[in-house]
Amino acid sequence: MHKILTIGEILVEIVATERGDGFRQATPLIGPFPSGAPAIFIDQAGKLGQPCAIISRVGGDDFGTVNLERLKGDGVDISGIEVDPLATTGSAFVRYRPDGSRAFVFNIRDSACGKITLDSRATRLVSECGHIHVMGSSLYAPSVVDSILEAIRIVKAGAGTVSFDPNLRPEILESPGMREALLTVLAKTDVFLPSGEELFLFTEARTESEAVAELLATGVKAVVVKRGAEGASYFDASTSLTLPSFSVEEIDPTGAGDCFGATFVTFWLNGASPREALEFATASGARAVMHFGPMEGASTRTELEIFLTEQKA
Ligand code: ATP
Ligand code: MG
Secondary structure, eight states: OOOEEEEOOOEEEEEESSOOSSSSSOOOEEEEEEEOHHHHHHHHHHHTTOOEEEEEEEESSHHHHHHHHHHHHTTOBOTTEEEETTSOOEEEEEEEOTTSOEEEEEEOTTSGGGOOOOOHHHHHHHHTOSEEEEEGGGOOSHHHHHHHHHHHHHHHHTTOEEEEEOOOOHHHHTSTTHHHHHHHHHHTOSEEOOBGGGGGTTOSOOSHHHHHHHHHHTTOOEEEEEOGGGOEEEEOSSOEEEEOOOOOOOSOOTTHHHHHHHHHHHHHHTTOOHHHHHHHHHHHHHHHHTSSSSSTTOOOHHHHHHHHHHHHO
């Protein structure tokens, strides 16, 4: 079976329990929750029983341990996570504003995962993997970009495949070198997983069907568009398919896109039809929003099957 690899940030997330605008006054908090977009993605893949690994770094602190224990417990190969006793694990403080948008205080670039290099052990791990998933949010530092591009080269040289979720906030897009790095990854991408407007980040087209056609013409094999509570669509050269979202109570939307993506990619790699992969991914995204905390709503295959049976009843 193709082992899935991802490379990027591991963080804890600490969440304000009351809505409001940022962190300029004392406010009640809950956490630490294991987090980081690639970490959530790979945890979801692990929970599905898919062989998978992450290359990253954490500090020799409790925040690192929270992540290592969760990922290992959910079946992720954590041998590519370096523990640096002199560094601090990344963190993100998150507060939902009254309108549902999020205010963040990040500690990523200056944390343990601010620097990731492919040493000989990590390179061996990369060569065991038949697929690499890239999160746009992981292109936050030159050493991480270099590691991701080198890993893509190794995986592709072994006839492996690449998936890419731009997962971008506009403020990151404008950081130096970011657009070039994103374009380089897109040029190697087999499965592209934008959410909403991200579909148009790299196209001249302004309509959805033209943007999809443009991406497929550049060599992307499948485009999967995430639309939050509005559902999701799948496009390839011969298929176009849209599914609605399942009707659930949204407790916390963080992590839905990552769980959705990991479930889609896992099913796609294992030969599922586009409809089946999209249906399980949509179920995974829906279950993710029903749970508070970024990684707390990741699902096993059995949980997804039960959810789908209940929803269809
Ligand atoms: P994030 O980056 O914040 O994790 P995203 O923008 O990448 O999210 P979304 O479109 O928010 O991804 O969510 C991914 C998928 O999860 C959606 O396409 C949908 O199938 C499912 N989903 C998200 N929100 C809801 C919701 N409120 N109800 C049901 N399903 C949802
Ligand atoms: Mg996303």
